[in-house]
Amino acid sequence: AQSVTQLGSHVSVSEGALVLLRCNYSSSVPPYLFWYVQYPNQGLQLLLKYTTGATLVKGINGFEAEFKKSETSFHLTKPSAHMSDAAEYFCAVSGANTGNQFYFGTGTSLTVIP
Amino acid sequence: SQTIHQWPATLVQPVGSPLSLECTVEGTSNPNLYWYRQAAGRGLQLLFYSVGIGQISSEVPQNLSASRPQDRQFILSSKKLLLSDSGFYLCAWSVIPLALGTQYFGPGTRLLVL
Numbered sequence: 001a002q003s004v005t006q007l008g009s010h011v012s013v014s015e016g017a018l019v020l021l022r023c024n025y026s027s028s029v030p031p032y033l034f035w036y037v038q039y040p041n042q043g044l045q046l047l048l049k050y051t052t053g054a055t056l057v058k059g060i061n062g063f064e065a066e067f068k069k070s071e072t073s074f075h076l077t078k079p080s081a082h083m084s085d086a087a088e089y090f091c092a093v094s095g096a097n098t099g100n101q102f103y104f105g106t107g108t109s110l111t112v113i114p
Numbered sequence: 115s116q117t118i119h120q121w122p123a124t125l126v127q128p129v130g131s132p133l134s135l136e137c138t139v140e141g142t143s144n145p146n147l148y149w150y151r152q153a154a155g156r157g158l159q160l161l162f163y164s165v166g167i168g169q170i171s172s173e174v175p176q177n178l179s180a181s182r183p184q185d186r187q188f189i190l191s192s193k194k195l196l197l198s199d200s201g202f203y204l205c206a207w208s209v210i211p212l213a214l215g216t217q218y219f220g221p222g223t224r225l226l227v228l
Contacts, residue, residue, distance in 0.1 A: 034216065043120075043204055043219035044158075090158065092217075101173075102148075102208075102217055106157035 004093050006105035014113045019063075019078040021108045023091030026072065031095035033074040034102070035065055038088040047089075050074065061085070086112045116141035120205050120220040127227055133178075133192040135223050137205030140186065145207040147188040148217065149180055152202040164188060200227045 007022040025031060032051045036044040048059025055067040061084075065076045074091060091105040117140045127133060139145055149161040160173045162180035170180050177196060181189045188205060205220040 036219075041202075041222070041224065043221045044206075044217075046216055046218070049216055101160060101163065104158040 004091050004103050004105040006089075006091050006108050008108055009106065010109045010111065012111040012113055013081045015083055016080050019076070019081045019085065019110065021076040021089050021091075021110065023065075023074045023076065023105060024072055025074065025091075025093045027093065027095065031093040033065070033067060034092040034094070035059065035063070035074070035076050036090045036092060036104075037061075038090065038107075040087075044090060047076070081110075081112045083112050083114065086110055116207075116218065118205060118207055118218060118220040120203075120223050122223060123221065124224045125226070127195050127225065129197055129227055130194045133190070133195050133199070133225070135190040135203055135205075135225075137188040137190075137220055138186055139188075139207045142186070142207065142209065144185060145209060147182060148206040148208075149188065149190050150204040150206065152204060152222075154201070158204070161190070195227045197227050200225055 003026045005024045013019055034049045035047040037047050038044045047063050048057045048065055050057045050067045058064045063076055063078045065074050067074050088107050088109050090107045092102045094102045119138050121136055146165055148163045150158045151161055152158050161178060162170055162172055164170050164182045167182055167185055178190060178192050203223045203225055206217045208217045
């Protein structure tokens with residue numbers, strides 16, 4: 001079965017500092033990987049995804065993530081945090097061996113300190 | 115373009131009362147449809163998914179049920195709500211095949227059972 005681990009349920013960064021949100025997955029088959037963002041009382045919005053090709057994926061709002069197969073990781077980064085980045089972030093995995101399902105991590109709440 | 119609607123946005127119900135949450139998708143045909151629940155401070159729990167009209171798969175035993183009476187309509191129901199049913203309910207859709215697609219989420223319904 002697939003699983004997704006997000007290290008750190010809460011992350012705080014200063015405005016302008018680097019944002020690093022960690023995601024590791026377990027899969028015997030290279031999966032498809034996603035990062036979603038959720039603002040308070042809203043649904044989830046896709047930030048970026050990796051399916052095939054270039055392992056460094058750029059998304060919206062200046063975020064990017066790198067698929068590292070050897071580390072089974074898909075960490076999300078942003079060079080400079082903005083106050084508007086404060087939200088809940090979810091990593092997810094799907095793939096050929098997950099049927100019709102996505103598997104989500106438990107989420108990381110990002111706080112940006114002015 | 116595709117859009118997904120959920121209603122109501124907020125719902126307060128007494129324990130033991132029935133529930134009906136509706137989700138509709140516009141701008142696509144034969145989508146996969148999903149119901150998730152997000153409890154306070156927790157990740158996403160997949161409740162049901164559907165690959166077609168009348169086809170429902172349940173992931174977690176509970177007092178909830180789902181139905182898909184039309185191609186782009188997905189309904190979440192309960193005959194008698196429990197306190198533990200409180201949470202944020204999210205509907206999502208994706209194209210087939212899932213493994214190449216992305217899940218798109220609705221705005222969510224906040225349910226409080228008292």
